[in-house]
Amino acid sequence: MPFPAQDHGCPGWRGEMAQRISTFDWAATSLGAVEHWPRSLTATVQMMLASPVPLVLLWDTPGYMIYNDAYSVFAGGRHPFLLGRPVESGWPEVADFNRHVMTTCLAGGTLSYRDKELVLLREGRPEDVWMDLYYSPVPDDSGAPAGVIAMVVETTARVLTERWRQRAEAELQETNERLQLALNTGAVLGTWVLDVRTGRVSGDERFARTFSFAVEEAAKGVDRNDAVQMVHPDDRALNEERTVEAMRTGQPFRAEYRIRRPDGEYLWVQANGRCEFDEHGEPTRFPGVLIDVxxxxxxxxxxxxxxxxxxxxxxxxxxxRAFAEEQLRQAQKMEAIGSLTGGVAHDFNNVLQVINGNLQMLAADAGDSPATLRRLSAATDAVKRGAKLAAHLLAFARRQPLSPTVLNPRRLLAGMSEMLRRALGETIRIDTLLSDDLWNVQADRNQLENALLNLAINARDAMQADGTLTVRAGNRVLDAAFCHDKPELSPGAYVVFSVTDTGTGMAPDVLRRVFEPFFTTKPDGHGTGLGLSMVFGFARQSGGHTVIESEPGRGTTVSLFFPRCDEPETPEAMDDTAAPAGGGETVLVVEDDADVRLTAVEMLAQLGYRILTASSGDAAIEFIDSDVPIDLLFTDVVMPGKIKSVELARRAAARTPPVPTLFTSGYTRDEIVHHGKLDAGITLLSKPYRRDDLARKVRGVLRTGVVDVSGKDGGANAQTAACAPARVLLVEDDPDSRDAFNDLLGALGLDCTAVASAEAALPLLPAHRYDILFTDLTLPGMSGDQLARAALREQPSIRVLLVSGYGRGAQLGASIPNVRVLGKPLDIAQLRSELAPWIDQTEAAS
Structure with missing residues (x-):
């Protein structure tokens, strides 16, 4: 688990690289653990992390690489591979160069290079780069050189620009040389003679072509004004000035001007000549030559x-760059707040788990005392409220599981009209403005409705329950100019939902903080400060963005941008007041809990369906493989036996005709949820459900038909002992949580071995057989998901349950087959359902 930098005498370590350095396993190098680093090394790393210039520290003889955030950008795709690696293996293509650097600097010398040319591998291809490099020795606590600090400034762009300028100057010089060659070889555009007394100009054939005169006319002479008219208007004044000066002083004449060609384009020429004078010093004749320049x-x-x-x-x-840096700082700030908020929710859920587990145990021993039961019920309700608050925090941190569908904005807002009127009251006027032909969007319907309702309630409070609320939805195509100051948005097609109020508005200092969790301007007890944070997190998690505009006294507009979706709207069951009845279709109900199965059968029978029942996937497959007519498979997600629910649904879809599936579950599971979202094509009815909910879902699935449920793992078979209690390896670093889980698992009749870390659990796996690994995701040292991979390699049949305060949407990196992620707090009912195969077998054996 990452430790705070100040715990190791390193105040001021901030940024991504500070976190990576502090959590890196340095024990594999000669540096040893961070907390044992010498003061000289710690101080050098602290200085390096605070610098905006790319710096890398090469420590000890191998040159183990420690670098700052700016260097990580320079490293590109090699980051974070380079961290802690010897410099010669990190940059093998320049190993000889770096070996010379280490030898020189560890001997006390320094090195510097200006525009050093190197060939580096970038994206797998060699590339010429230029860099300014400065290397200096870094002493250890004894004063002897122990490492090398390197400043790396890439100058490739400047070098290439300078080379382009040099090429341009060389081309200009070559042009002048060609001009001189043309003059030497007689490659001119014509010769001319001005008769100063008559004002007529005569010239040769080339002169005639250049000025677009007839050859005979040019030979006889044309009026000088006619020739001047062929010169570009902007060049005439200077040409006239230099002509007069040459006739006054007798100095050589030289002028450059543009001559209009027959096609309307202009040609640059240079005119050279010298005026001739009579014996009285009067100008008489002015010969010259035209040159193409x-x-x-x-x-x-x-x-x-x-x-x-x-x-x-x-x-x-x-x-x-300054603007981009400001945008980056703001994005990093929001990302840091999101990470902090998610961490708070995680730890809060850990606390709730301890409280909830002990409440469950107390409730089992409370007897029939009304007062005690009432207090336990009040405490349990408080835990639920706390869990809801944690869910709000996870929404801002973008860790909540979503179930996106393709939505029609017009129908969505029409369905919300009555809800908005009830929420805002009669004193608020609601105007709804919708563009024609609105595009579809892909989002979680419930979360989008909650976001719009939250914005409407905020607007109501800002207007003090008296004003006009305007809800808009429109299509918008964003260009690069609009997205320039909004780096989270990319140019493209969006649907924009906006909520505008006529309230008091917000000052700029308030506007900058509105999305921060727990920030609120409302009085104490009138708001948690999580409303806009949830909206912000939901929009970002859905691939969209939130923009807020407000001025004091002019109201506020909050706009939600969602990318356009070209797919058709996802069909859904009609929300009729009366539950839709069945038409005699046959439903196969698969549920291992007898009470739940009986309730479902009774409700479906009342709705007019014929019922077949099975207590497991193994029993249900006999119906699926038979010729018995079946119109719908209604199955629990988590099933005992070899045949799991997803495999059952696949077999049902393969029948002729195909049979559609409706899943039901008391909590979201990895069989049908991946990366925080329901798998495509899955229809889920969450427990507990009402009769009307069941009726609508059944009719909706029957109407929609079979969907693709292929490609998902149906789950691992439960391997349990026939007569002994199932063995559980419990790994939890928090002592209170470990005790609470140990009690809960013991109450379920399981044989539990509890340890505090993955390092303590690893030696147990080769020596003992375990049915279940029950581990916290976030552990000191090795993480829970790394432990799960190691456990599966040692015992492939072990069932792995990962528990996280971040909820079921916690990130695991690479997916792990047959691993379940559960959110804290847990209760006995959840554990019983999750561990049903082992609990049932234990109870049967007893």
Whole structure:
């Protein structure tokens, strides 16, 4: 379990790399555990973590790599592989270079490189890179060099830009050289002579073509004003000025201007000449030559534009970087708050588990005392309220399991109208504005309705129960400009739900914190501060985003963006006032609990269905494989025996004609839930359910027909001893939780061995056979999911139950077959249902 940095004398260790360094297993290196690091090493790491510059510390002779967040960005796909690895194996393509660095610096020397060219492997391909590298020795507590600190600044972009500029200058020089060659070889655009007294210009054939004159006309001479009209208007004044100056001083004439071509384009030329004078010093004749300088002028223009815009581009890049850093800080802040909130919910559920387990045990021993039972009932209700609060925290932390379906926004809001009116009261006017042809969205219906209702109630409170609430839904296509300051959003098509009030609005300092959990402006006792946090977490978990706009005195608008879904709306059963009756269809009810099975049979019979029953998947498969007509399979998710519910549903779907399946469960299980969501095509009726709920679900599944339930593991067979109590290996680091679980498992008749860590559990697995591994997910040292993988390798038939304060949506990384994740707090009923195969066999043996 990650430990706080201050526990090891390392205050100020912050950021992702601080967490990774503190939790890394350094025992495999010469550095040893973090808490035993020398002061010099700890201080150097603290300095490195606080630096925004990419820094990496190479400690001891192998150069074990310890680096900061900025270096992790530079490392790219090699992070976090590089952490704790010798530098030569971390960067094998430059091993010789790094070996020289370690030898030099550990001997007390320093090294620095400016634009050092190296070839690094990036995404599996060699790539030329340039870097500024600075290496200095780092002394240990005795003052002797023990490591090397390296500053790594990649300069590839600057080097490539400089090379491009040098190429541009070389091209310009080549153009000038070609111009001189053209002059030397007579490659000119024509010669001309101006008769100063008559103002007429004559020229050769090339001059005529350049100015678009007839050859005969140019040979005789044309009016100078006609030639000037062919010059670009912006260039005429300078050309005239230099002509007059040349005729006044007798100095050589040189001017560059553009001449209009027949196609309307302009050609850059250079005119060179010198005026001739008579014996009285009066100008008489002005000969000259035209040279093509178009390519050179284009190159100069490109270089000038590059130079002129370079400063602005640098300023724009710096401003964009500052903005991106601010957005990153805000995102990191919300992510950190989310992680903290999820951790609080996890620990809170651990506490609730201890309380709830002991309440269950007390209730079993309470007898018939009304006062005692009343107090226990009140305490149990308080635990439920606490569990609900923890669920709210998990919603903000985006760890709640969702059941997304394709929704039509118009029908969704129409179905909420009556609920909104009841929640807001008669003094609030509700305006609903919906765009035509609204796109569908994919989201959890209940969570989306709760989010919109929560926003409406917040708006009611802001308006002090008197004002206008406007609910809008519309299609919107976002471009890159809109998403520029909202990095969580990508350009594309969205459906936007917005709730606008005419309330007091919010000040900027309040607006910046509205999504933080427990932040509220309401008086004590009038709000938990979790409403907008839940909305924020739900939208993000659903692939969307939340935007809030508010000004004091002008009200507030909260908008929920959900990506457009092109799939058709998910059909659902009609919510009729009267439960829909059956039409004599045959339903196979598979339920191992006799009381639950009897209740389901009675309700379905009252609804007009014919009933077949089975107490397990093994018994039900006989009906499935027979010729008995079956219209619907109604099965519990968790079943004893070899044939599990998902396998049963597959076999039913393979019949001719196929038989659809309706699942039921008292809690969400991994047979039909993966990554926090129900598997596609699964219909689940949660226990406890009402008769009307059952009626609508049955009719809905019969109407929808068979869905694909392939590809999911039906669960591992329970391997239990025939006559001895099932053996449970319990792993829980919290002593109170461990005692509570031990009591609960013992009350269920199981033989429990309890230890406090995975390290204590591992030696027991080769020496003893266990039926069940019951372990907390978050443990000190090795985690619960790592222990589960090790246990399955040692005992492949063991049943693994992972328990987490983060709930059933806790993340495991890579999936583990046949492993169940349960949320705290648990009670006896949940454990009994989960462990039914072992409990039933134990009871039967006794």
């Amino acid at each position: 178009h390519e050179r002028k284009m190159a100069e223009q490109s270089l000038r534009q590059l130079t002129e815009t370079l400063e602005q581009r640098v300023a724009d890049a710096l401003a964009a």
